[in-house]
Amino acid sequence: MILRIGIIGTRGIPNYHGGFEQFAEFFASFLAEKKHDVYVYSSCSHPYKENTFNGVNIIHCKDPEEKIGTIGQFIYDLNCILDARKRNFDIILQLGYTSNSIWRRLLPKNSIIITNMDGLEWKRAKYNKGVRLFLKYAESLAIKGSDYLISDSIGIKNYLKNEYNVDSKYIPYGAEKFESPNIKRLDKFGIDAFQFNLLIARMEPENNIEIILDGATKSKNKTTFLIIGKYNNSFGKYLKKKYKNQKHIKFLGGIYDLEDLNNLRYYSKLYFHGHSVGGTNPSLLEAMASNSLVIAHQNDFNYTILGKDAFYFSGVDEVTKYMDTLLQKNNYSIILENNLIKIEQLFSWPKVNNSYLSFFKEVYEKN
Numbered sequence: 001m002i003l004r005i006g007i008i009g010t011r012g013i014p015n016y017h018g019g020f021e022q023f024a025e026f027f028a029s030f031l032a033e034k035k036h037d038v039y040v041y042s043s044c045s046h047p048y049k050e051n052t053f054n055g056v057n058i059i060h061c062k063d064p065e066e067k068i069g070t071i072g073q074f075i076y077d078l079n080c081i082l083d084a085r086k087r088n089f090d091i092i093l094q095l096g097y098t099s100n101s102i103w104r105r106l107l108p109k110n111s112i113i114i115t116n117m118d119g120l121e122w123k124r125a126k127y128n129k130g131v132r133l134f135l136k137y138a139e140s141l142a143i144k145g146s147d148y149l150i151s152d153s154i155g156i157k158n159y160l161k162n163e164y165n166v167d168s169k170y171i172p173y174g175a176e177k178f179e180s181p182n183i184k185r186l187d188k189f190g191i192d193a194f195q196f197n198l199l200i201a202r203m204e205p206e207n208n209i210e211i212i213l214d215g216a217t218k219s220k221n222k223t224t225f226l227i228i229g230k231y232n233n234s235f236g237k238y239l240k241k242k243y244k245n246q247k248h249i250k251f252l253g254g255i256y257d258l259e260d261l262n263n264l265r266y267y268s269k270l271y272f273h274g275h276s277v278g279g280t281n282p283s284l285l286e287a288m289a290s291n292s293l294v295i296a297h298q299n300d301f302n303y304t305i306l307g308k309d310a311f312y313f314s315g316v317d318e319v320t321k322y323m324d325t326l327l328q329k330n331n332y333s334i335i336l337e338n339n340l341i342k343i344e345q346l347f348s349w350p351k352v353n354n355s356y357l358s359f360f361k362e363v364y365e366k367n
Helices: 019-033 073-082 101-106 130-144 154-166 183-189 211-216 236-244 258-266 282-289 300-306 316-325 328-345 349-366
Strands: 004-008 039-044 055-062 089-093 112-116 146-150 196-198 223-228 249-253 271-273 293-295 312-313
Touching: 004 019, 019 039, 019 055, 019 089, 019 282, 039 073, 055 073, 055 258, 073 101, 073 271, 089 293, 089 349, 101 282, 112 282, 112 349, 146 154, 146 349, 154 300, 183 258, 183 282, 196 349, 211 223, 211 249, 211 312, 211 316, 236 249, 236 300, 249 349, 258 282, 271 282, 282 293, 282 328, 293 300, 312 316
Parallel strands: 004 039, 004 089, 039 055, 089 112, 112 146, 196 223, 196 271, 223 249, 271 293, 293 312
Antiparallel strands: none
16 A cells, blocks of 8 residues: 655754654655655755655745744645645645644645644743634644544643543654764763753743753752753743853754764753653653653653653752752663663654554545
C-alpha cells in the first residue's frame, strides 16, 4: 500500500524552528524511505529553498508573517490548505491547530484529515484573555474539522475525552538515544564538561524560566547557566534585561544544530525543564536521550514521562536547593539509565514513526 500524504501546520523542513518541525523532518523522511509519496508544506521564508529533502517533496507557500505579524500565520495556513485541495492526498496530517482550524471547511473532502492536537495552547500565559478564548474556540474547530485525532501525551488524550467526549490515538513524540558525544563541540561555547547548567525552551512565561533563573540567582553556587532559545520576543527581552548583572547566566539565543544541542545536554551538570503546558515535550525527551540529569517543573505532563527518575520543583527555593545540594551527575547513574531505557522502549523514533504509519494504514483501509 503506497499512500500519498501531505503534512501541514509547520514552518517547513529541515527543522529551523521547533518540535513539530523536527517531527515532520524525521517522519516525512521515514515515509519517503518506505516509498510513500510524501509532501511537507514549507514557509517561503524558510532558508531551505530546494524542492526535495531526503526524498520528501517540499511545497513552498507564501508566508507574509515577517511583514505583517501574527495574522500572516493564518494566511500561510490558508495558502497551504488551498494548495492541498489540488493535490489529491490520501491523508493530510495537521500538526497543531492554532492558526489553521478556522479554515477547516476548506480542507479537501476527499482526503482523510488527521490532526495532532498539540498541547493546551489556550492556557499559555503569553496570550491575553481574548486570544485565549479564540484558541479554545480554535481547539473545538480542529476537533470538528478532523476525521481522526492524535494525542502525544496521555494527559492530552484524557483532556480531549473529558472536555469533548472524543477519542484520540495516543502516539508520543520521539527521541533518539545520543551515543556519540564529542567534547570538542563545547569549545565554541567556551565551557567545560559538567561545569554548566542548562535550560532549553521558548521564552514564554509558562515555561517557568523566571522561577528557574530566580533560583539560580539566589543560589550560592554560581555555576555557569546557559539559556538556549530565541529571546527576541517581549518576555525574552525582559528576562535578558532582568538577569544582565548575573554574570553566570548566559543567553545564547536559538540553536538548532542537533549535534551541538545533544552535546550540550550530555555534558551539562543539571538540566532544567520548566514546561508546564502541553503534551510530550520534545526537548524533555531529547534531554533524557542525552543522559541529562533533569530538574523538572512539578506537573502531570512531566511526571507522566519522567516518573521517579527526575527531581521536581514548583518554586524558587526548590530550584536553589537543587543547585546548592546536587553534586556530580554520575552520582545519579540509576536515574540516568532508567530514562535511557524509557527512550529505547517507549519513545524511540522508529517506534513513533511506525506507530504513525500503522495508524495511517488502519484509517485508510477503513475509508
